[in-house]
Amino acid sequence: MFKSLKIQPGRLLETIHKTADLYGAKYRWGDHPTETGLRRLSLDDEDKGARDWFAKEVKDLGCELKIDNVGNMFAIYPGKDMTALPTGVGSHLDSQPTGGRYDGPLGVLSGLEILRTIKENGYVPNYPIALINWTNEEGARFPAPLLGSSVWSGTTKKEDIYKVNSVTDSPPRSVLSELERIGYKGSVESSHKVNPIACHFEIHIEQAAFLEKANKKIGVVQGIQAFDWQEIVIRGKAQHTETTPMEGRADALLTASKMIIKGNEIAKKYGGLCSTGIIDVEPHVFNVIPEYVKFSLDTHHYENDKLDLMLKEVKDSFDAIAAEVDGPLTVEYLPLFTSRSTEFDQECIDSVRQAAIDVVGEDNIMDITARAGHDSKETSGIVPTSMVFIPCRDGISHAPTEYSTPEQVENGFKVLMNAVLSYDLLRKKKADAASA
């Protein structure tokens, strides 16, 4: 299927490395020029550079570029029927602060490689293809993961999102001010109603080692696990570390330490995940017991019920830890973002599965549920969606040493392209059947 389309081996990987080199390459870990990580924080100068480059490339390919008012970029490549909704292919160009070269850029640039390939081959799809760069998927600079796709899907509100402040700048900057600063607050309303697509496909590195350990080449993603992001605020009592007896202290950091350990224990008990990536203390002085601690809690489970049980046990046990403190101490739970588990669309999954069978053979594929949030999580609530996973070395992601082999990248690209184009054929077949 689509075997007649001639592809340019290695060009996708070249594009990945070229754009990494130009926009955010950092944290060298090996001798080869491409062996660095990436720091391209959403809406920063590096991200603006990558966006400007992307805009030029897609326009050169003949795309119409629509930018919505949270900075999502939709490059519309023409199909035969321009009155129909476009087939969506997307991911994100932003990275973690100490991120790797693959992650989101693999998804956007694989989509770009599809457009380049079909253009070179003179292949015209039945329907337009929307290649999408979603804003701030990472949630790293602005603690609102899936920012762009969640506004588009309607699970978050643009007005709230605009006010979110960055955690990597001092002083913090808001989403709105940074959108305006880099010129990516577009004129299109960010909404699936105003700016719809027909479906969404996305390729991503697995970010875990299940494929690698099972020696499989492609993961056919069935859905995404449930997760919850919250912040825990503890208010204790600032006292002199050198004079205050150990008994009777209301040490906010000691209390937080116990909670962090407890969260880990709960995750193990339920077979889920519970992690703390951020902790801040005040007054942040050597000889003062912290009176204020805020820490992040990122909780995941494949099953919604289990996630609910984990979150209940987190709250109950944290309350109990706080209640055991001698001195006056309060704990507060600030919800940030919660997401139920998602099952992808069966026709989209089937398109990915058949493409994977065609490219790497049935023995080399594996059904898999994504653990991390992805923009496809947001699109799947609105339109048929699925994802392609490729292995990554040691399952490492969100770190400079993130790595997939050239073969893995090329396999993934071929599967994505075949899935997208076969879904385009399926849409046509169904439309013809419906109008027949």
Added chain:
Amino acid sequence: MFKSLKIQPGRLLETIHKTADLYGAKYRWGDHPTETGLRRLSLDDEDKGARDWFAKEVKDLGCELKIDNVGNMFAIYPGKDMTALPTGVGSHLDSQPTGGRYDGPLGVLSGLEILRTIKENGYVPNYPIALINWTNEEGARFPAPLLGSSVWSGTTKKEDIYKVNSVTDSPPRSVLSELERIGYKGSVESSHKVNPIACHFEIHIEQAAFLEKANKKIGVVQGIQAFDWQEIVIRGKAQHTETTPMEGRADALLTASKMIIKGNEIAKKYGGLCSTGIIDVEPHVFNVIPEYVKFSLDTHHYENDKLDLMLKEVKDSFDAIAAEVDGPLTVEYLPLFTSRSTEFDQECIDSVRQAAIDVVGEDNIMDITARAGHDSKETSGIVPTSMVFIPCRDGISHAPTEYSTPEQVENGFKVLMNAVLSYDLLRKKKADAASA
């Protein structure tokens, strides 16, 4: 004794509040205008304001003002014999970031009140009095506690101290650059050899509740407990919180949490103190497991041997915690400051005790060992030293609600003045006996 000296009731407290209001009042906790805390970080603009005010006051009283090259201020009030070393009275004008109004300023301003009182009464001491404002006693802005007094005493080196960076500025600023910026890098070499004093007296709030609980009015300080400041650095592995299984993580923050709890347990076991006021994580992102954590460890004990045992157990148990981690993880111990326990000079202690008996009566005094570091710790290695403690409400210190009653403040001042002046007489008596 010295009952003929007329004092101005309430003036000291007025001075404390006036200078707090002018230079760093912050963190209101009550309705009365004076019910706020203080933020006057060493060598910041508020500290400069307080220093400038102090310089003017002491010059108006007829003092010669010497400023050494780490910013220590020596106001020399004239005595009968100007060839003899001055009797030292000192403390510090800097505060914690969320500090109170008493702490160091009580010490410096009580010394100022002595000078005002004897001048008004026409009382001329046998020897000059050096009223000293020591730089960065708190170690809060620059993590080098007793900065000024330790350079003066020779336990730290000026060249090292100049390079210490602030932990409350972003980007950090060095001690040297801030001394130069506010114009307090004086011309006098900071050294007890170049700029000697005969002895050192200091009044301070207790910063604990032993006096309050025992219903005593004055603490006669016998010495200062041993302590150790270090930083612990943990290097683990940054991984995606949403995809990395709980098993096999090298979570630097989870490891630090276990260490913080262990440190607390060790302190309780030995009857000492062990506290963490600062913790910093990298990359400080919601969905990345911290790969780097640095936290402070402030360890105290009255006995040197017990402190040594505590520190050994801290290191052994932290090493064991690190060794239990599945993934690659290292722990590093960075020594910052260590201090053996100190016994004050018996004659100075006796001067304080007799003064306290005279002012509040024998039933209202208590022998006490200081838990916190004080500039008197540094002077006591060089010259006879002792301290006066007054109670503070609930033992709270290093917090905005730090409070002592007007009566407690006045009692303390009277004891300090009587101790200083009687020690001046004792010096004279001993000098006369020696020359007889």
